[in-house]
Amino acid sequence: MKKIIKIFITLALLSFLSYFLHNGFRVNEKLKIPGLTRLLNPTTGLWKNIDLSYQEKEQTIKIKGIDKEITVYYDDRMVPHIFAQNERDAIFAQGYIIASQRLWQMDFMARLASGRLSEVLGKATINRDLMMRKYGLEYGAKKAVEKWKEFPEAYASIEAFKEGINAYINSLESSQLPLEFKLANYKPEPWTDLSSALISKYMAFTLSRYGPDIFNTNARILLGEETYDRLYSQSDSNQIPVIREDSSIPSDLRRSKPEGIDFNENLVQGYSYKEPTKGAGSNNWAIAPLKSKNGYAILANDPHLQLSLPSIWFESHINTPEINAYGVTVPGIPGIIIGFNEHIAYGSTNVGHDMLDYYTIDWVDKLAGTYRVDGKILTAKRIPQTIKVKNGPDINWDMLVTEFGPIIWESKDEKSKDLAMQWMALEEPNKPDLQTFVKAMKCKDYNCYKSATSNFVSPAQNFVFADKQGNIGLRINGNLPVKYPNEGVFLKNGNSLNNKWTEIIPRTSNPQSYNPTLGFVASANQVSIGEDYPHPFHGGFEDYRGRRINELLEQGDNFTIEDMQNFQLDDLSIKAREFLPLILSNIDKEKLNSKETEIYQILSAWDYRYKAEQEAPYIFEQYCMIFENNVWDEIEYEDYKISKPDFWRLYQLILENQKDPFFDIKTTTKKEEFGDIVRKTFTEVAEKIDLNEDNAWNVKKPARVMHLLNIPGYSKMNLQTGGCGDALKATRNGFGPSWRMVVELGDKIDAWGVYPGGQSGNPLSPYYDNMIEAWAEGSYYKLLFTSDQNEIIKQSQFVHQITPINE
Amino acid sequence: MNKIVATVSIIILHLTLNQFLPWWNIIPVVVLIIFLTKLKSKASWLIPSLSVMAIWLIQILWLDQKTGFRSSQRIADIFGAPGIISYLVPILSIGLIAGLSGYLGKLFSDRPQEIELHFEEDMDIDDYKNNTPSMKGKDIV
Structure with missing residues (x-):
């Protein structure tokens, strides 16, 4: 009996320990300890994820699904140089190679977009999944996939890419699964066309979800129409639009305002919407030979996105008898999104047009829909x-799709109505949009590039172009709805289908510029074109970077690659240059105490550049934040959210009338003016800032690149890099230039690039974050680009021979 | 002799099965081998525990040295812990499980009734003392 008890206790103890050492246990809502012995097993656990691939100089991989042998040379940054005999094999190999480096990231992003993270990560991600499903990314992605099938040529490359990814997935043993799969204890799903479409829709979610319609509506009702128009005007006379010399063909399409009230007159309470981060945009420009020292066109592009590890981008060089292209793509999308070939270079920045409108829904019976x-x-x-x-238990929920689009918000009280959303990203694409970047990498001239990018639907992008003949161009690209003035600025009534936009501006009528007399084209997410353009638009446009790049490009005509790199690293803020002198001129130095004098001296000695080690940027940012709160105290409402007016508008208000009632502080009996607010703010800033602390910009506001699962040990924190959202070097917390590229299109292509991460998605690989330091200090890598295989061989560190298996 | 047989068998079987089964294949492997080799109490948990710990340590050291011993720290970075954790946690946990499994194997292999039967029917007290390993040199009171 005693023995049986002993056996029972030992068995129970063994089972208990084994279960927890294999599956882990949850400490609390946020913290789960994974199964440590499973994870650290040297035969199948994380130890097997140590990346030793670069130590093997030559490897042969046999694969089903390709026609001819493919050779892939990896250079010293692990960039694959794919040499294939035909386009299909090259795209297949690109899929295979990206999957071999970034499989978990791709699987994660596709799950994230479809709202299926909770399946593998548990209840911590339920809210995120619900949000993604409400935005209907999968619903939109399915529509896109159906459309692709109507274009066999385009669909063939999407299929080849998918097959390449799945060939890699199928070759994996469980001990070879990427680290994060082991950590969360799940396996990758087969890649599908839908997965690629979801990645594309997630880009639209990140870039074209501009929708402060509700805040605008509340502001117009609470402040009155006149004050609203005065504070929230979009016409910044200082702004320089993307297209300065328009060469588009005007279209006759117009939309007039429907009769009746299209604008909803009810205040909306409790709506939660996170405004897009200011400065989370991008820069691109191209200069014509007349502005370059060497007499060649130069193209520069640095898209600013939320920085992450594994990195957003993946570099590839694709070579076939017809193609020789280099650049970056988003893992999950075939081709080259931003890059160049032997003839052209191209890139993109985001267009801030409002592509998302809300409609109030008048339910008869919501349960019945x-x-x-x-x-x-x-x-x-x-x-x-x-x-x-x-x-955990499943969560069941019904997505309701109206004639306007899916229901995005359900009101919690009777005062507000439910809202449906019409979003360009969910409209059925009229073209095979994912084919854009496969076609673009084959182009030799602007017409071909325009034709390739005509396929691109959403999110709308400023596509910049330069070629070896010295031509430059830029087109606002993507489907832009035909709207009447101010359509979609406010909530729209869903009481009539006439309130819904239905037509798209023909692509030939999108604002565009080709070989302008200025000698350059440039975009930095600012307003697309002047007010004389026949199709009215509005949206979230950048206020300062566009002005800065135009200012820099106008001032010279002997530019080199190094100059272009310096412009990408330019950390001067026009906002500070304009506003700070106004502050300092309103402060009487004689009346300051010693601490205030010290702060005054720091600010007055500042050159308006956001250097990592300077204190002035931090003090100035604190000043602006407190100053805005002091000025806009009249528009703070407890129950209703409204946006603060843009800073450029506040600056204009100061220039227009320093006695404007908004400069009065609500809570005092005195009638304050601009000067009073300046001094009051200065005193408050001096009280807040501790000069004994290190107030250096990047000590207070360090840049960071987080792992997608927010694992601190696999993230890069406290990066000393400088920059701010208003400068061309728009690094701000976790946002910033996600790929910097400069290409000179001379007899031989001279290209430079860097991104904050590494080619490998494996945290145990030396190529996981190997480029971050160079990125942070503003260095670039010379990109290895040639069609001469011998040259590539000389500089490659290892090679993979991919040979077909005959079926 | 049994100790060597047990050690070698555990290592070979565990290494083989670990390629395609979860790590807890160590439990049936050790239980079976200890049951068959009938190791006595201390050895029944020490032998499996030490042999599995040793083989895991060798494997980990082998993998870690390939990257100049940087990987242990990178793995431990998940938990924000020092690199030694990447060694200690797997080795101690597998050692504990192997030891417990060995003890379980010994419990299954213990058959005291049979010994009593031998004593009563076939042996005199001297035979028992001389032939029972645990009783060598001891007096039975």
């Missing part, structure tokens, strides 16, 4: 959704 439109009763399409939750 019936609503009233144009006096008729329609029924919303009901798409059942099940969010599977790891170690």
Whole structure:
């Protein structure tokens, strides 16, 4: 009996320990300890993820699904140089190679976009999954995939890419799974066309979800129309638009405002919407030979996005008898998104046009999904959704899709109505949009590039171009809806289908510029074109970077690659250059105490550059924040959210009338003016800042690149790099230049680039974050680009021979 | 002799099965081998524990040295811990599980009733003392 008890206790103890050492255990809501013995098993655990691939000089890989042998040379930064005999094999190999380096990231991003993270990560991600499903990314992605099938040529490359990815997935043993799969204890799913479409939709989610319509509506009702127009005007007379010399062909398409009230007159309470981060944009420009020292066109591009590890971008060089292209793509999308070939260079920045409008829905019976439109009763399409939750019950929810689009917000009180969303990213694409970057990398001239990018639908981009003949161009590219003035600035009534936009501006009528007399084209997410353009638009446009790049490019005509790199690293803020002198001129130095005098001296000695080690940028940012709060105290509402007016508008207000009532402090009896607010703010800043602390810009506001699962040990924190959202070097917290590229299109292509990360997605690889330091200090790598295989061989560190298996 | 047989068998079987089964294949492997080799109490948990710890340590050292011993720290970075954790946690945990499994194997292999039967029917007290390893040189009171 005693023995049986001993056996029972030992068995129980063994089972208990084994279970927890294999599956882990949850400490609290946020912290789960993974199965440590499973994870650290030297035969199948994380130890097997040590990247030793670069130590093997030559490797042969046999694969089904390719026609001819493919050779892939990896250079000293692990960039693959793919030499294939035909385009299909090259795209297949690109899929295979990206998967071999970034499989977990791709799987994660596709799950994230489709709202299926909770399936593998548990209940911590339920809210995120719900949000993604409400935005309907999968719903939009499915529509896109159906459309692609109508274009066999385009679909063939998407299929080849998918097959390449799956060939890698199928070759994996469980001990070879990427680290994060082991950490969260799940396996990758087969890659599908839908997965690629989801990645593309997630880009649209990141870049074209501009929708402060509700805040605008609240502001117009609470402040009155006149004050609203005065504070929230979009016409910044100082701004320089993207297109300064328009060569578009005007279209006759116009949309007039429908009769009746299209604008919803109800305040909306409780709506949660995170405004896009200011400065999370991008820069690109191209200069014509007349402005370059060597007499060649030069193109520069640095897209600013939320920085992450594994990195957003993956570098590839693709070579076939017809193609020789180099650049970056987003893992999951075939081709080259930003890059160059032997003839052209191209890149993109985001267009801030408002592509997302909200409509109030007048339910007849919400449970039945019936609503009233144009006096008729329609029924919303009901798409059942099940969010599977790891170690938890499923969550069932129905997505309701109206004639305007999916319901994005459900009101919690009777005062507000539910809102449907019409978003360009969910409209059925009229073209095979994912084919854009496969076609673009084959182009030799602007017409071909225009034709390739005509396929691109959403998110709209400023596509910049330069070629070896010295031509330069830029087109606002993507489907832009035909709207009447101010359409979509406010909530729209969903009581009539006439309130919905239906037509797209023909691509030939999109604002564009080709070989302008200025000798350059440039975009930095600023307003696309002047007010004389026949199609009215509005949106979230950048206020200072566009002015700065135009200022820099106008002032010279002997530019070199190094100059272009310096412009990308330019950390001067026009906002500071304009506003700081106004502050300092309103402060009487004689009346300051010793601490205030010290702060005054720091600010007055500042050159408006956001250097990592300087204290003035931090003090100035604190000043601006407190100053704005002091000025806009009149528009703070407890129950309703409204946006603060843009800073450039505040600056204009100061120039227009320093006695404007907004400069008065609500809570005092005195009638304050601009000068009073300046001094009051200065005193408050002096009280807040501790001069004994290190107030260096990057000590207070360090740049960081976080791992996608927010694992601190696999992130890079406290990067000393300088820059701010208003400068061309728009590094701000976790946002910043995600790929810097400069290409001179001479007899021989001279290209330079860097991104904050590494080619490998494996944290145990030396190529995981090997470029971050260079990126932070503003260095560039010379990009190895040639069609001469011998030259590539000389500089490669190892090679993979991919040979076909005959089926 | 049994100790060597047990050590070698555990290492070979575990290394083989670990290629395609979860790490806890060590439990049936050790239980079976200790059951068959009938190691006595201390050896029944010490032998499997030390042999598995040693083989895991060798594997980990082999992998870590390939990257100049940098990988242990990178792995431990997940937990924000020092690199030694990447050695200690797997080795101690597998050692504990192997030891417990050995003890379980010994419990299964213990058959005291049979010994009593031998004593009563076939042996006199001197035979028992001389042939029972645990009783060598001891007096039975």
